């Protein structure tokens with residue numbers, strides 16, 4: 129079995145205290161890694177005045193971690209700047225929020241080159257290299273320049289937008305060109321795959337050979353959808369034994385006979401948190417009998433707070449929350465509970481199970497693992513109802529959820545009412561249908577399927593054709 133080399137901006141080194149970072153990628157990769165021996169390379173999360181050009185190696189079980197520190201300028205330009213201030217909003221269809229700066233873009237390229245040069249020293253001839261996410265799109269091009277000829281796959285965890293949207297970003301053609309240095313590119317949905325292939329055809333004049341193979345300047349790559357999954361069994365187990373947890377007991381006591389609606393999202397404008405609060409406000413306005421009978425808990429761990437648009441969002445959420453709780457709350461009842469701490473998965477699983485409704489309404493989302501976790505954590509005999517935005521990748525799979533347009537507050541408010549009134553029979557039937565998808569396409573399936581495709585004859589044939597064409 130070849131060694132697996134995973135590269136991602138965030139590296140989830142196991143923490144002896146059991147704390148886990150919020151964010152789906154780190155969580156999913158750690159689970160995927162449990163099946164493979166290998167190396168996980170990426171940013172340590174730390175800043176140093178004079179970082180070493182060689183990674184710090186940490187051995188934990190069957191995974192070796194190779195961690196790079198960044199300078200504060202690197203973090204500012206590469207992570208806060210280009211990745212999260214320019215690319216993230218564009219990829220989430222928010223052209224108006226995208227702030228491009230040439231200095232940030234140069235910093236992004238610089239960090240990718242530094243990472244590639246350090247990683248190239250660690251790669252062995254038979255290693256499979258799997259790069260993750262938008263922070264590292266140019267990494268394969270830099271690895272190729274450093275002489276690495278291994279199979280290299282890329283997984284893009286956030287939406288890939290329509291060509292007209294990506295085209296608004298200066299430098300987008302270079303990013304598209306860099307995609308071609310991967311042997312296989314994975315995205316969450318067929319919609320994303322189609323957008324990327326159309327972008328390559330539209331902006332780089334790519335030729336499409338088979339439905340999933342494109343060629344640019346005699347180089348071929350395959351682009352396919354691989355929806356990421358979760359560890360379903362783990363969430364079932366965690367939820368099943370959560371009643372003994374202090375936070376779960378306190379929440380249960382505090383609720384009394386009230387029903388709970390839950391939202392769990394990083395504090396990110398792509399998640400639609402203020403819009404969701406306003407939809408709940410609308411629900412309370414049109415269903416006055418529900419006041420005092422239902423509580424909406426929004427868990428929103430602070431995220432990327434050095435990026436100005438995230439700080440602005442924090443203020444907007446506080447204002448929206450204050451207005452709604454101030455105008456609709458009563459001495460014995462607060463309509464919206466809002467917390468910005470990060471909770472362990474064992475606590476989240478218990479809260480998901482307590483909630484009659486999972487309200488997951490991102491404006492755009494690559495997948496949204498929380499939607500899947502909510503479903504997995506339900507009591508099979510008395511499951512809650514998932515309300516899910518049609519713009520989350522998860523909506524392509526969880527078709528038995530109540531699918532809504534997050535821009536339409538009336539529609540979301542009506543879905544809340546429908547969910548709270550839904551018969552047990554319908555809840556069970558929708559839940560069973562979603563669980564069968566989650567079980568068939570869990571996180572192990574996702575990693576195994578991507579890696580099988582990366583090493584498949586189809587991928588090797590397309591790559592060999594590239595080499596022949598280039599000669």
Ligand SMILES: O=P(O)(O)OC[C@H]1O[C@H](O[C@H]2O[C@H](CO)[C@@H](O)[C@H](O)[C@H]2O)[C@H](O)[C@@H](O)[C@@H]1O
Pocket residue numbers: 138150151152153154156261262285286356431432493494495496497
């Ligand atoms: O690392 P951060 O800047 O703190 O952000 C957390 C992660 O956010 C994004 O997650 C995405 O990946 C999930 C798993 O595939 C997916 O379900 C979700 O829709 C995406 O938003 C980001 O892509 C990761 O790189 C970040 O680590």
Ligand SMILES: O=c1ccn([C@@H]2O[C@H](COP(=O)(O)OP(=O)(O)O)[C@@H](O)[C@H]2O)c(=O)[nH]1
Pocket residue numbers: 148149150151152153155392393394427429469470471472473476495496497498499501
């Ligand atoms: O307090 C929290 C909030 C979130 N999460 C985890 O963070 C991930 C969020 O992933 P998702 O795909 O929903 O969104 P992302 O943050 O990656 O955009 C999920 O696995 C959550 O269980 C967590 O562990 N603690």
